[in-house]
Structure formats: C-alpha cells, structure tokens
Amino acid sequence: MIRSFLARPERVVPVVSLVLALVVFACLPLYTDSSIHSYDIYNGLQGFAPIGLLALAIGLTMIAGEFDLSVVGVYAVGGMLAVKTGQHSAVLGIVVALAVGLAIGAFQGALIAYLRIPSLPVTLATYIALLGLAYALSGGLSVSYDNVGAALWVDKNIATVFSPRSLITIGAFVVAAVVLGGTRLGRELRAIGGDRRASRVAGVQVDRTLVGLFAVSGLLSALGGALLSYSHASANPDPGLQPLLIAAVAALLGGTSLAGGRGNPWGLLAGGIAVATLAQVVTSAALPDYTIQLLYAALLAVIVAIDSAGLQRGFDRLWAQRRERTITPKEELA
Secondary structure, three states: OHHHHHOOHHHHHHHHHHHHHHHHHHOHHHHOOOOOOHHHHHHHHHHHHHHHHHHHHHHHHHHOOOOOOOHHHHHHHHHHHHHHHOOOOHHHHHHHHHHHHHHHHHHHHHHHHHOOOOHHHHHHHHHHHHHHHHHHHHOOOOEEOOOHHHHHHHOOOEOOOEOHHHHHHHHHHHHHHHHHHHOOHHHHHHHHHHOHHHHHHOOOOHHHHHHHHHHHHHHHHHHHHHHHHHHHOEEOOOOOOHHHHHHHHHHHHOOOOOOOOOOOHHHHHHHHHHHHHHHHHHHHOOOOOHHHHHHHHHHHHHHHHHHOHHHHHHHHHHHHHHHHHOOOHHHHHO
16 A cells, blocks of 8 residues: 555655645744734635635646646736726626636637647647736736725635635635546546547547536636636736746646646645645745745755655665565475
8 A cells, every 4th residue: 555655646645745735834843932822723724725726727728738837827817807897796806807717728729729839838828828918907007996895705714714715715625636547537538638639539538528627717717817816805917927827836846747647636735735735934034025936946856856756766775675585395396
C-alpha cells in the first residue's frame, strides 16, 4: 500500500505540500509573540478564496494537457462587470459575471478544440484583450462598489473561521471532485491529457470536453473576480500577474503536471490551502514580502524532487532490496 501511494505523485505531492505548510503554520508562535488565533485561520481562508478558484480553473485545464493563461483576464473582467451591474443587486452582478466568463471560456475552448490551435497563444491573446476590455469598462481607474450590504455579507464570519467567500470556494472544489470522481469525465480528462490521439480512437468526445472544460475555467475565474471585488468594495482593471503565478504554483503543489494526464480536485484543494497558509504565515509574522516567494520556491523544489523519475527509481530499488531480504531459505530452495 505504501509503495502504491508513493508511486502516485498526484497523491504524494498534495499531501507533502499541505503537511509542510501546516507545520510552518504551527510554528507561527516561534516567529511572533502570540499564539495562533482563530482569525489567523479565518484570514488564511480569506486569502485562499480567490486563489483557490483560479487554481481550480488552471488545474482542471492542466489535467487535460492545456493551460489557461486567460484566467486573470476573466478574473478582472468578471469583477468589473459584477461591480458595475451589481450596484443594486449583488446576485445580478454575479450572474452577469458568470455568464460572460462562461461565454469567454466556451469561445476559447471552441477555437482550441475545433481549429486545433494550441491553448497558450489563444489564452494569451484573450488575456491581453480582456485586460484592455477591463480598462475600457473602467476608464483605467478602479470602480467602487456602493452595495455595502453585499460587501459585508461576502466576508461575514461563519463558524469563527469561515466566510461565504471561503465556503463558496470550498463548495466549488467539492462539486468538481464529485463530478470528476463520480462520472467518467475525470477519467476522460486524464486520458485527454495523457494521449489525445488515443483518446479520440477510444471514443472520447475530446472536442466537446475541451469546450466544456474551458467554459468551466472561465466560470470559476469570473466567480473569483466577482467575489473578491465585492469583498474589496471595488474592482481593479489590472490585478497583475501575481494571481496567475500563485494559482499556477497552487496547481503544481496540488499534484498536477504541465505535461497533463494527472491530478484531481482534492489535490488542487490541498495545493490551494498550502499556498494560502504560507501567505498567512508571512502576513502574521510580519516577514518581508519576498519571504513568501522564497517559501513557494523552496516548496516547489521539494515537490520537484519528490516527482523526479530518479527518486521513483530509488524507491523501486529500495523496495526490491527489501523484498529480497524477506525471502525465506525455503523460498530460495523452491
């Protein structure tokens, strides 16, 4: 059982990432003069909410062997539309943002699937275009959100450590895990990421699946942008590249691979929480901003080592030697 677990990086990597992040978090009193409080966990989950949705969006496309660079553009436009159309009705703003995100994602997916265009140039072009659209919608300035009730509600304290934003994000991971784990869609995504040509031969609806996958990615990205804009009571036309980079790190720590064919929503959840936990440690301990970059780099280095083929071969050799030592003399004579 242990050997089977170690042979599955999509299982080992998220567990190691989360455990290491929690160990660092548990050592927080060593960096500060106070113990860990419930608001440290609350703030960590608040930081997890926007990054988690982006990590889930990117991670799902990575499983299929693609990479959606446009998530931050959809994130910015989704937040801008939610604020501009949701001044009097927060629900309306969310619906508009989700509809636009879904449409953008589906359009990208259709280009990638039916025209056989690689996802990187398509999503990069979409990212640039969407940033331009966000600037056009806002006039190049942040747009304030005057619906105070909605802004307070999304960050309302629930059960001490949760908020509607963090619970919605966790719920998205649960839904994704149930769908991918309870249907053949999960196997098909991994098959598409592993060998697309073989998937077509096996009867997998590759094109339709890719369109739906990018539509879901757009939906999740728009939801993350809308909820964060409500929380900040303003929408920023240019969130920068940091959300994309952090989400990509979370997806890699969640056990996905840039080569595709590997990963699951539970692993992505662990990766997202690991990233948010490290960020909260840096904030609570008042460490320099660059510290979080060093922590991410160190954790990625550990994950790369765990995921290396050489280490896997080493485990196999150790396992073979252990089996040889346990062979009884009777078995040797036989």
